[in-house]
Amino acid sequence: MSNQIFRDSESDRQFSASWFTGRVFVYSILLLWAFICLFPIYWTITTSFKMAPDVMKGNIIPWVDFTPKWLGWRSLGLSPETIGIESTVREEFLKRFWNSAIVSVCSSILAVGLGSCAAYGLSRFNYRFGFMRNSDISFFFLSQLILPPVVLALPFLVLYKSLDLLDTRIGLILLYTLTVLPIVIWIMRDQFSSIPTELEEAALVDGLSIWGAFTTIIMPIALPGMVAAFILSLVLLTWNEYFFAALLTSSHAKTLPVMVASQTGSQGISWWSMAALSFAAILPLIVIAIILERYIIKGMAAGAVK
Amino acid sequence: MSTEEGDKLHVVTADDISNNKKRLGKFLVWGSAIILAFTLLLQALDTNAYLTIDLETWRPSLYAYVFWAFCLCVSQVLTRGEHGKRVLFVLPAALFVISMVVFPLLFGLVIAFSDWNLSSPDGRTFNGLDNVRQMWGDPFYWNALKNMVWYTIVIIIEYAVAFGLAILLNSQIRARKFFRVAFLLPLMLSPVAVSWMIGKSMLEIRFGPISRFLRWLASEPSADLPALLYYPGIYIADLAQWFGWSSPSFFGSAGIARTMIMAMDAWTFIPFMMIMILAGLQAIPRELYEASEVDGASRWRQFLEITFPLMLPVSITAVLIRIIFKLKLADIIINITSGGPGGATDSVTSFIFREYRDRSNVGYGTLLAIVYLVIIVIAMTILIKLADRWMKPRY
Numbered sequence: 208m209s210n211q212i213f214r215d216s217e218s219d220r221q222f223s224a225s226w227f228t229g230r231v232f233v234y235s236i237l238l239l240w241a242f243i244c245l246f247p248i249y250w251t252i253t254t255s256f257k258m259a260p261d262v263m264k265g266n267i268i269p270w271v272d273f274t275p276k277w278l279g280w281r282s283l284g285l286s287p288e289t290i291g292i293e294s295t296v297r298e299e300f301l302k303r304f305w306n307s308a309i310v311s312v313c314s315s316i317l318a319v320g321l322g323s324c325a326a327y328g329l330s331r332f333n334y335r336f337g338f339m340r341n342s343d344i345s346f347f348f349l350s351q352l353i354l355p356p357v358v359l360a361l362p363f364l365v366l367y368k369s370l371d372l373l374d375t376r377i378g379l380i381l382l383y384t385l386t387v388l389p390i391v392i393w394i395m396r397d398q399f400s401s402i403p404t405e406l407e408e409a410a411l412v413d414g415l416s417i418w419g420a421f422t423t424i425i426m427p428i429a430l431p432g433m434v435a436a437f438i439l440s441l442v443l444l445t446w447n448e449y450f451f452a453a454l455l456t457s458s459h460a461k462t463l464p465v466m467v468a469s470q471t472g473s474q475g476i477s478w479w480s481m482a483a484l485s486f487a488a489i490l491p492l493i494v495i496a497i498i499l500e501r502y503i504i505k506g507m508a509a510g511a512v513k
Numbered sequence: 514m515s516t517e518e519g520d521k522l523h524v525v526t527a528d529d530i531s532n533n534k535k536r537l538g539k540f541l542v543w544g545s546a547i548i549l550a551f552t553l554l555l556q557a558l559d560t561n562a563y564l565t566i567d568l569e570t571w572r573p574s575l576y577a578y579v580f581w582a583f584c585l586c587v588s589q590v591l592t593r594g595e596h597g598k599r600v601l602f603v604l605p606a607a608l609f610v611i612s613m614v615v616f617p618l619l620f621g622l623v624i625a626f627s628d629w630n631l632s633s634p635d636g637r638t639f640n641g642l643d644n645v646r647q648m649w650g651d652p653f654y655w656n657a658l659k660n661m662v663w664y665t666i667v668i669i670i671e672y673a674v675a676f677g678l679a680i681l682l683n684s685q686i687r688a689r690k691f692f693r694v695a696f697l698l699p700l701m702l703s704p705v706a707v708s709w710m711i712g713k714s715m716l717e718i719r720f721g722p723i724s725r726f727l728r729w730l731a732s733e734p735s736a737d738l739p740a741l742l743y744y745p746g747i748y749i750a751d752l753a754q755w756f757g758w759s760s761p762s763f764f765g766s767a768g769i770a771r772t773m774i775m776a777m778d779a780w781t782f783i784p785f786m787m788i789m790i791l792a793g794l795q796a797i798p799r800e801l802y803e804a805s806e807v808d809g810a811s812r813w814r815q816f817l818e819i820t821f822p823l824m825l826p827v828s829i830t831a832v833l834i835r836i837i838f839k840l841k842l843a844d845i846i847i848n849i850t851s852g853g854p855g856g857a858t859d860s861v862t863s864f865i866f867r868e869y870r871d872r873s874n875v876g877y878g879t880l881l882a883i884v885y886l887v888i889i890v891i892a893m894t895i896l897i898k899l900a901d902r903w904m905k906p907r908y
Contacts, residue, residue: 233681233684233686234686236677236681237681237682237686237692240678240696241691241692241695241696243780244695244696244698244699244780244784245695245698246722247699247707247710247711247715248698248702248710250710250714250715250722251706251710251714254714262720263719263720264720265720265721265722265725267722321605321606321609322606324601324602324603324605324606325602325603325605325606325607327602328599328600328602328603329602329603331522331599331602332522332599332602334599334600334603336607344603344607347607347610348606348610351610351614352834352837353837353840353889353890353893354614354886355840355841355861355862355882355885355886355889356841356862357841357843357861357862357865357866357882357885358618358621358882358883358885358886359614359617359618359621360865360866360882361621361624361865361869361875361878361879361882362617362618362620362621362624362879363617364631364869364875365620365624365629365631365875366617366620368631369570369571370570370571370572370575371570371571371572381613382613384609385609385610385613385614388606388609388610392606404522407522408522416598417595417598417599418598418601421602442700442701443700443785446703447702447703447704447705449703449704449705449843449844449847449848450841450843450844450847450862450866453847453866454866454869463703464703464704464705464706464844465705467703467705467706467709468705468708468847468848478714481709481714482710482714485706485709485710488703488705488706489701489702489703489706492701492702492703493698493701493702495701496694496697496698496700496701497694500690500693500694500697503697503788504693504697504788504791504792507785507788507789507792508788508789508791508792
């Protein structure tokens with residue numbers, strides 16, 4: 208009884224072959240692009256463990272082409288031997304890192320706070336400021352996106368100089384908040400308009416004030432959206448911002464990107480320490496990307512799909 | 514969108530605000546405004562040496578302004594009750610943006626028509642249209658604007674790549690999460706780090722992996738090189754020759770340098786468009802594809818008739834946002850080429866940055882920036898209008 212009763216017809220088998228080549232094609236493109244995305248990061252990590260001859264020979268695979276050394280990390284004061292002892296470079300690095308962290312986190316929190324309130328108000332009430340109605344106010348906020356930073360840079364330089372805000376973290380925080388605010392409002396407006404107003408109506412009937420309803424009922428529901436907006440603003444604009452930081456800070460409030468950029472120019476080329484520094488600068492965001500990937504995608508998707 | 518009449522959220526409250534409260538609110542606003550005006554006046558007199566308080570900075574005015582803004586918010590609640598509480602949602606953000614954008618922009622307009630070298634002791638001198646004349650004759654500025662056009666046009670290619678990747682990610686694949694994270698990573702990297710990692714290290718001409726790879730492809734035939742790899746190698750070498758990549762440097766000739774900057778910027782921002790398009794793709798209902806399959810449509814026709822038209826709004830949003838980000842392009846250029854060779858890679862932002870760094874002339878730089886802003890606003894308005902017309906249903 209070896210006769211199969213049900214079997215694929217000739218055309219179906221051809222289909223399977225073409226399906227298979229299609230798979231191979233899709234996966235090879237995906238793998239190629241993944242390689243393109245990941246190789247520079249891999250290259251930076253490995254270079255930070257190389258010695259001069261390894262760099263010159265362009266060795267790529269650790270333990271096969273070359274033996275990893277802590278050279279790059281030692282020059283940052285972050286290798287196992289030097290982590291215990293005093294190191295001025297590490298002090299400097301940690302100071303810049305701390306500056307970056309404070310500036311980006313504070314400005315993102317501020318932007319999410321201001322932006323959420325504004326987005327909530329715009330999604331619930333009708334305002335009239337002179338000739339401006341709701342859609343005009345929304346447009347006013349969103350149009351700030353178009354404003355290129357260079358337009359504000361030089362006036363702010365002069366203003367901050369006379370306000371004594373040059374080279375302070377507060378000055379940077381205010382500017383970063385401004386650049387992030389439109390994106391936050393965009394994302395949060397989408398979030399709030401998807402929450403039904405019946406929730407607040409019920410809360411108001413139960414005797415909460417409008418701000419009470421906002422903080423106790425709506426904010427917990429919109430929290431994922433707020434986290435998404437926060438992460439996105441952290442990732443997209445504030446942590447990596449270079450232009451304003453390079454113009455407005457000099458010694459005290461210098462952030463990490465400015466430190467990385469200034470190292471490339473002055474120190475000649477010590478590849479391993481630059482690689483270590485670059486990698487240390489991008490590491491926090493790589494970790495965030497891997498752990499909180501769905502929030503980032505949620506944030507970006509919020510604006511795209513209406 | 515929202516209807517014009519009536520709030521979405523109806524709140525009925527008995528607003529009986531006592532006259533005392535109203536008076537207190539008015540008093541707060543006007544009182545703080547008077548304090549602000551008084552501080553401003555004092556400081557202005559002080560800087561013009563009519564008075565000698567010897568204030569170091571304008572900080573007191575800043576504090577007075579913040580105090581006034583705070584009082585304005587409080588008085589809204591005091592004088593208008595429930596309605597004021599609603600205004601309080603938008604008012605802080607609006608005040609913040611106005612004071613951070615409108616005021617500096619007006620200030621910038623004043624600076625733009627003056628000769629102001631920050632390092633010289635003379636301070637600001639009004640020089641009328643001199644800056645405009647200088648700009649008119651500045652070949653580097655026009656060159657930078659022309660470069661921006663090139664940089665913006667390349668977005669079409671970025672968009673095509675991002676669309677392709679999004680379709681692949683949306684198809685039935687394994688390890689989707691891995692690919693998604695891997696594709697997302699370039700967006701996380703700071704442009705400064707990217708410019709070092711790729712621009713200076715990987716494109717290093719002697720031992721950077723990319724140049725080594727290209728050299729290996731273009732190398733003489735050797736026995737151990739499989740023919741499959743060898744022939745494309747020759748082809749790529751010829752292609753490189755044809756594009757002018759004979760000098761062994763990525764940032765030596767204008768065309769190659771610009772292409773490299775474009776490639777690096779694309780590398781970081783393709784994930785951004787990809788994620789937006791992916792979100793759009795996932796929102797397309799499956800039934801449409803099933804129905805078209807029943808009708809016997811091929812994959813290509815499905816793409817042309819379903820995917821692409823339905824994705825048009827999302828695509829336009831993604832491209833517009835990408836253009837906005839592209840117009841800010843500067844970090845990579847400042848750090849790798851600083852505009853060279855001969856201004857071939859300059860963007861407007863990096864050019865103004867250098868203009869300030871080299872001559873510390875605030876006035877001229879501000880004028881260039883404001884002209885740039887005007888051009889952007891006009892161009893974006895036209896683009897958005899066109900996009901609106903294009904997005905309207907054709908049937």
